[in-house]
Amino acid sequence: xxxxxxxxxxxxxxxxxxxxxxxxxxxxxxxxxxxxxxxxxxxxxxxxxxxxxxxxxxxxxxxxxxxxxxxxxxxxxxxxxxxxxxxxxxxxxxxxxxxxxxxxxxxxxxxxxxxxxxxxxxxxxxxxxxxxxxxxxxxxxxxxxxxxxxxxxxxxxxxxxxxxxxxxxxxxxxxxxxxxxxxxxxxxxxxxxxxxxxxxxxxxxxxxxxxxxxxxxxxxxxxxxxxxxxxxxxxxxxxxxxxxxxxxxxxxxxxxxxxxxxxxxxxxxxxxxxxxxxxxxxxxx
Amino acid sequence: xxxxxxxxxxxxxxxxxxxxxxxxxxxxxxxxxxxxxxxxxxxxxxxxxxxxxxxxxxxxxxxxxxxxxxxxxxxxxxxxxxxxxxxxxxxxxxxxxxxxxxxxxxxxxxxxxxxxxxxxxxxxxxxxxxxxxxxxxxxxxxxxxxxxxxxxxxxxxxxxxxxxxxxxxxxxxxxxxxxxxxxxxxxxxxxxxxxxxxxxxxxxxxxxxxxxxxxxxxxxxxxxxxxxxxxxxxxxxxxxxxxxxxxxxxxxxxxxxxxxxxxxxxxxxxxxxxxxxxxxxxxxx
Numbered sequence: 092x093x094x095x096x097x098x099x100x101x102x103x104x105x106x107x108x109x110x111x112x113x114x115x116x117x118x119x120x121x122x123x124x125x126x127x128x129x130x131x132x133x134x135x136x137x138x139x140x141x142x143x144x145x146x147x148x149x150x151x152x153x154x155x156x157x158x159x160x161x162x163x164x165x166x167x168x169x170x171x172x173x174x175x176x177x178x179x180x181x182x183x184x185x186x187x188x189x190x191x192x193x194x195x196x197x198x199x200x201x202x203x204x205x206x207x208x209x210x211x212x213x214x215x216x217x218x219x220x221x222x223x224x225x226x227x228x229x230x231x232x233x234x235x236x237x238x239x240x241x242x243x244x245x246x247x248x249x250x251x252x253x254x255x256x257x258x259x260x261x262x263x264x265x266x267x268x269x270x271x272x273x274x275x276x277x278x279x280x281x282x283x284x285x286x287x288x289x290x291x292x293x294x295x296x297x298x299x300x301x302x303x304x305x306x307x308x309x310x311x312x313x314x315x316x317x318x319x320x321x322x323x324x325x326x327x328x329x330x331x332x333x334x335x336x337x338x339x340x341x342x343x344x345x346x347x348x349x350x351x352x353x354x355x356x357x358x359x360x361x362x363x364x365x366x367x368x369x370x371x372x373x374x375x376x
Numbered sequence: 377x378x379x380x381x382x383x384x385x386x387x388x389x390x391x392x393x394x395x396x397x398x399x400x401x402x403x404x405x406x407x408x409x410x411x412x413x414x415x416x417x418x419x420x421x422x423x424x425x426x427x428x429x430x431x432x433x434x435x436x437x438x439x440x441x442x443x444x445x446x447x448x449x450x451x452x453x454x455x456x457x458x459x460x461x462x463x464x465x466x467x468x469x470x471x472x473x474x475x476x477x478x479x480x481x482x483x484x485x486x487x488x489x490x491x492x493x494x495x496x497x498x499x500x501x502x503x504x505x506x507x508x509x510x511x512x513x514x515x516x517x518x519x520x521x522x523x524x525x526x527x528x529x530x531x532x533x534x535x536x537x538x539x540x541x542x543x544x545x546x547x548x549x550x551x552x553x554x555x556x557x558x559x560x561x562x563x564x565x566x567x568x569x570x571x572x573x574x575x576x577x578x579x580x581x582x583x584x585x586x587x588x589x590x591x592x593x594x595x596x597x598x599x600x601x602x603x604x605x606x607x608x609x610x611x612x613x614x615x616x617x618x619x620x621x622x623x624x625x626x627x628x629x630x631x632x633x634x635x636x637x638x639x640x641x642x643x644x645x646x647x648x649x650x651x652x653x654x655x656x657x658x659x660x661x
Contacts, residue, residue: 099400112397113405115384115492120398121471122530123408154531155538184479186406193496194469196530196562197537207400211478235532236518245407245481246439246529247520252482253440277481 098175100168100208105175108209117205118198119188123244125205126150127186129336131213132173133371134180138336140166142301146241147185153240156189156204168208176210182337184209186243214337221364224344224356225261225333229324230254232265232273232296239295248276262333264346267296271321275333279303280343282322283330283359292319302334302367309366315359330357332364339371340364383460385453385493390460393494402490403483404473408529410490411435412471414621416498417458418656419465423621425451427586431526432470438525441474441489453493461495467622469494471528499622506649509629509641510546510618514609515539517550517558517581524580533561547618549631552581556606560618564588565628567607568615568644577604587619587652594651600644609634615642617649624656625649 099111118124128147131138144162151158160168169183190202234247251263255276262275272280273291279300281290288310293299310317322328324346331343331351340363342356351357384396403409413432416423429447436443445453454468475487519532536548540561547560557565558576564585566575573595578584595602607613609631616628616636625648627641636642 101400108401109399111400113400114394115386115396115398115471115494116393117405118534120402120405120473121412121528122534123528124531124534127406154535186400188405194494196533197541198534209400209479231521233521235520236516237532237535242531243406243408244529244531246409246527247522248481249403249407249409249483250439250522256482 095177097177097210098172100172100206102206105171111207111209113188113205113207114191116194117188117191118202119186119205119243121194122196123242123246124154124198125186125188125243126154126156126241127184127243128241130169130183130185131336131371132181132183133213135173136371136373137169137173137183138371139301139305140169142304144169146299146301147187150241151187153237154189154242156187158187159204159206172208172210178210178212180213180215181210182213184211188243216338216341221341221361222356224342226345227262227264227275227333227343228255228258228260228347229264229266229272232267234265236295238274238298239293241298251276260345262343265296267321269321270323270325272323273297274300278333278335278338281306281332281334282326282328283357284322284326284328287316287318288359289318289320289322291321300334302336302339305367305370306334306340306363309370310363313362313366328352330360332357332360334367339367380462382462382495383457385457385491387491390456396492396494398473398490398492399476401479402473402476403487404471404490404528406479407481408527408531409439409483410471410473410528411439411441411526412469412528413526415454415468415470416621416656417466417468418498420458421656421658422454422458422468423656424586424590425454427589429454431584431586432472435526436472438522439474439527441472443472444489444491457493457495463495463497465498465500466495467498469496473528501623501626506626506646507641509627511544511630512547512549512560512616512618512628513540513543513545513632514549514551514557517552519550521580523559523583524578526583536561545630547628550581552606554606555608555610557608558582559585563618563620563623566591566617566619567611567613568642569607569611569613572601572603573644574603574605574607576606585619587621587624590652590655591619591625591648594655595648598647598651613637615645617642617645619652624652
């Protein structure tokens with residue numbers, strides 16, 4: 092079974108993904124000097140596309156890359172890369188780096204940013220997988236102090252995913268020095284504690300997830316009590332869940348080998364997942 | 377004046393640097409999932425090549441990349457890339473990434489590492505520049521907790537270099553939470569305090585610089601007292617210097633706008649620079 096031919100967009104041109112290459116002196120390749128986004132699309136409807144592009148602009152500004160395209164132009168390209176690829180449920184990947192030039196930590200001022208877009212199938216867990224829930228481990232946070240920037244300097248997250256894989260679980264949750272759960276390697280994390288939905292507040296230790304925002308918005312709309320505060324696993328957590336563009340909301344039923352409550356997905360988690368999936372499948376709001 | 381045509385080595389082949397490209401789904405480009413080395417060569421003599429390659433092996437092991445080539449094979453390639461380029465004083469850049477594959481944080485096990493080598497002219501400061509010395513600023517360390525790994529996840533260092541550039545100085549020194557000077561963005565740092573050469577000990581907060589090692593070795597051989605301990609600028613620093621492959625040893629005469637002693641390079645610093653340059657220009661030891 093051969094893969095379909097996929098189309099990438101690179102620096103102004105659509106081309107077969109296979110042939111989409113960057114120079115070895117691209118600063119994305121040598122210095123992790125870039126940022127990215129992943130946007131979900133279901134049947135042509137993008138989830139919070141404008142919020143993703145707004146965050147991309149903030150990420151670029153934070154590391155001083157001047158985005159060469161307006162938000163509207165980017166949105167049009169995102170729609171085109173979706174249409175040129177064979178996935179009705181897609182994740183659109185967007186990456187911007189500072190560009191290519193002779194290696195030097197301080198960037199030359201004349202560089203032209205490298206811009207990439209691809210489309211791949213959006214993973215979809217089976218209903219059995221949802222019913223079973225994910226498992227996670229916790230580790231002291233080894234990442235840098237600007238996790239609010241969605242940068243491609245992701246090696247710490249890769250190492251976290253390796254540890255999760257070693258432990259035969261799905262995700263590693265990073266803990267701050269007080270043992271608070273910050274977020275996962277590629278996900279935000281939530282708990283239900285005393286009937287309240289709790290998640291770490293936005294600061295330099297967590298990424299302001301677009302799906303995290305949507306979870307909080309949907310929870311509020313449906314009358315759940317929501318508190319953004321540091322939380323730890325010792326607080327009598329009755330449910331745990333994670334969120335991301337590619338996971339929507341997924342229950343986390345075991346952490347460090349210990350069951351959360353009865354080790355089954357909680358009702359609030361499953362309800363949030365339903366609301367989120369409904370939002371993904373409804374017309375853009 | 378056109379640049380000479382430079383030669384790169386990429387995944388087993390020598391080729392014009394201009395045409396040396398990697399796929400946009402190379403994990404070095406998307407995840408900073410790789411490591412690197414920079415080796416100096418003067419008139420065909422490499423400075424501590426074996427130590428650089430040993431560190432490359434340690435870096436690969438730390439992030440679980442299996443190096444496909446032996447140290448001898450790598451050393452032979454380093455010599456070839458030097459010979460195929462027009463610089464008698466060269467810095468050889470070596471980069472290894474986990475390879476290319478459909479984007480996923482946890483790497484597929486079947487990936488074949490991407491290997492890159494280039495050669496560029498080794499910068500050489502003028503004697504006026506040495507006499508003037510460098511200037512630096514200090515900033516709280518924003519980097520991750522594995523600075524002992526020479527990874528390409530360098531965005532924090534790039535941001536430090538941007539701040540240095542804003543302040544019209546040469547380097548940013550990272551401070552730990554107690555105000556100890558750890559190292560620079562691309563350099564190790566030393567002070568002379570009460571006649572003793574002091575540098576931060578090796579731990580997860582500093583890279584074990586090959587030039588740092590050589591400085592300590594040369595200092596010891598010449599009877600200087602050397603102590604590896606945390607140090608701060610409030611301790612009565614009489615000299616400050618930095619070291620790296622591309623800088624050898626350079627004096628740092630102003631930090632955060634304040635002169636170190638009389639604002640001129642110290643005698644120990646200049647002596648160490650001389651010894652280091654002599655080591656670079658003598659046959660390999």
